[in-house]
Amino acid sequence: MNKIQMVDLHTQYQRLKPEIDAAMQEVIQSSAFINGPAVKQFQKSLSAYLNVKHVITCGNGTDAIFAALSVLGLNPGDEVIIPSFSFIATAEATGLLNLKPVFVDADPFTYTISPSEIEAAITPKTKAIIPVHLFGQGAGMNEIKEIAGRHNLHVIEDAAQCMGAGYNYGQKKRKLGTIGNIGITSFFPSKNLGGFGDGGACFTNDDELAEKLRMFVNHGAKEKYYHETTGINSRLDTIQAAILNVKLSHLNNFNLQRREVAGFYDNAFKNIDEIDIPGRNPDSEHVFHQYVIKVKNGKRDDLREWLKNKNIPSMVYYPVALHKQKAFEKLTDINTNLPVSEMLTREVLALPIHTEITHEQLEYIKNGVISFFNQ
Ligand SMILES: *Cc1c(COP(=O)(O)O)cnc(C)c1O
Numbered sequence: 001m002n003k004i005q006m007v008d009l010h011t012q013y014q015r016l017k018p019e020i021d022a023a024m025q026e027v028i029q030s031s032a033f034i035n036g037p038a039v040k041q042f043q044k045s046l047s048a049y050l051n052v053k054h055v056i057t058c059g060n061g062t063d064a065i066f067a068a069l070s071v072l073g074l075n076p077g078d079e080v081i082i083p084s085f086s087f088i089a090t091a092e093a094t095g096l097l098n099l100k101p102v103f104v105d106a107d108p109f110t111y112t113i114s115p116s117e118i119e120a121a122i123t124p125k126t127k128a129i130i131p132v133h134l135f136g137q138g139a140g141m142n143e144i145k146e147i148a149g150r151h152n153l154h155v156i157e158d159a160a161q162c163m164g165a166g167y168n169y170g171q172k173k174r175k176l177g178t179i180g181n182i183g184i185t186s187f188f189p190s191k192n193l194g195g196f197g198d199g200g201a202c203f204t205n206d207d208e209l210a211e212k213l214r215m216f217v218n219h220g221a222k223e224k225y226y227h228e229t230t231g232i233n234s235r236l237d238t239i240q241a242a243i244l245n246v247k248l249s250h251l252n253n254f255n256l257q258r259r260e261v262a263g264f265y266d267n268a269f270k271n272i273d274e275i276d277i278p279g280r281n282p283d284s285e286h287v288f289h290q291y292v293i294k295v296k297n298g299k300r301d302d303l304r305e306w307l308k309n310k311n312i313p314s315m316v317y318y319p320v321a322l323h324k325q326k327a328f329e330k331l332t333d334i335n336t337n338l339p340v341s342e343m344l345t346r347e348v349l350a351l352p353i354h355t356e357i358t359h360e361q362l363e364y365i366k367n368g369v370i371s372f373f374n375q
Contacts, residue, residue: 004352004361006313007190011356023242036238042245052178052203054210057236058217061160061186064200065093068156068182071212078127083113084323085341086132091322095331103323105338109279115143128154133162135292138176138284155180161289163193164251168283177203192289193251195240257355258288265291268366272373294347306372312365315350
C-alpha cells in the first residue's frame with residue numbers, strides 16, 4: 001500500500017499527464033505567458049460551466065476577496081459579517097481595507113455560518129456578508145439572501161472550497177458562487193479545481209461590477225497606461241489557465257470521486273457514538289473539499305495521535321476561531337463568545353480525501369479509527 005496522504009497531487013498528475021503536458025507545452029511554445037489565449041478560454045469555459053455571466057481571473061483567492069470588497073463602494077469602518085469558524089482570507093482582506101470584520105457563529109452540524117446569528121449581528125454600519133461554503137457545501141444561501149435583501153447588504157460568496165457544487169436556490173438549481181453579488185474562488189493546488197501554483201477568480205452576473213473587478217485586478221486600467229482608479233496587479237498565469245482548462249473538464253468526475261470517499265467514511269463511522277459524521281445542508285450538494293468529523297468527549301487529539309502512529313495523516317481545520325486570533329485584536333472585539341465555533345475548534349478532525357485514494361487505503365483508515373474506539 002502506498003503512503004497515505006491528505007492530498008495526492010502527484011498521482012493525479014500522472015493520470016492526466018498527456019493532456020496537461022500538451023497544454024503546458026503549447027503555452028511554452030507560444031511564449032504568451034501573460035494573458036495568453038488560454039486565459040480567455042478558461043474564463044469562457046468556467047463561465048459556461050458555472051452558468052454565470054462574468055468570470056474575472058486573478059492571482060489567488062485572497063486577492064479575489066480583496067478585489068470583491070474593493071469594488072462595492074464601501075467606506076472605512078463599515079462592517080462586514082464573516083464566519084468565525086473559517087480560513088483567515090475573508091477577514092484578512094476586510095481588515096486590510098479598514099473595514100470591520102464582525103464574526104458570527106457557526107451551525108454545529110454543517111459548520112457553515114449560522115443565518116439566525118447573522119441577523120443578530122447586523123447594525124446600521126453593516127454593509128456586506130461573506131458566507132464561506134466551508135469544506136465543500138453551501139451555507140444557508142436562501143436565508144442569507146433573504147436577510148441581505150431586507151437589510152440592503154451585499155453578499156460575497158467564498159466558493160474557494162466548493163467548486164462545482166450545485167445549490168437549490170428557491171426553485172432554481174444554481175452553482176455555489178453565482179448566487180451572491182460576487183462569488184470568489186481559489187485555484188490553490190489542493191482545492192477541488194487546483195492549478196500547479198496560485199490562482200483565483202471572481203464571478204458575477206452584474207455587468208458593472210464585472211467591469212470594476214476587471215479594472216481593479218489590472219492596475220485600475222481598462223486600457224493600458226490609462227488608469228481610472230488605483231488597483232492591484234493580480235493575474236492568472238497563462239500556464240495555470242492552460243492546466244485549469246484541462247482540469248475543469250474532469251471536475252465533475254473529481255467531485256464524484258470525493259463524494260464516494262465521503263460515502264465510505266459515513267458508513268464506516270455512523271455507528272460510532274463518539275464521532276459525528278459531517279452534517280449536510282439539504283439545499284446543497286457537497287463536494288467534500290474536506291471530510292471533517294467531530295470527535296466527542298475531548299478525544300480528538302488522542303485519536304489524531306493514534307492515527308499518526310499508524311501512518312494515517314489527519315488535520316485540524318481550524319484550530320483557532322477567527323474571533324480568537326491575535327491578528328484581529330485591534331480591529332474587532334476578539335473576546336466575543338461564539339460557543340459553536342469554539343466547540344468546533346476542539347472537536348473537528350479532517351481525514352484524507354482526494355481523487356487518488358484507494359480502497360485499500362480507505363479500509364486501512366477505517367480500521368485505524370475503529371481500533372481507537374475499541375481499545
Ligand atoms: C483557500 C481559501 C482561500 C484563499 O485562497 P488563496 O488562493 O490561497 O489565496 C479563501 N477562502 C477559503 C475558504 C479558502 O479555503
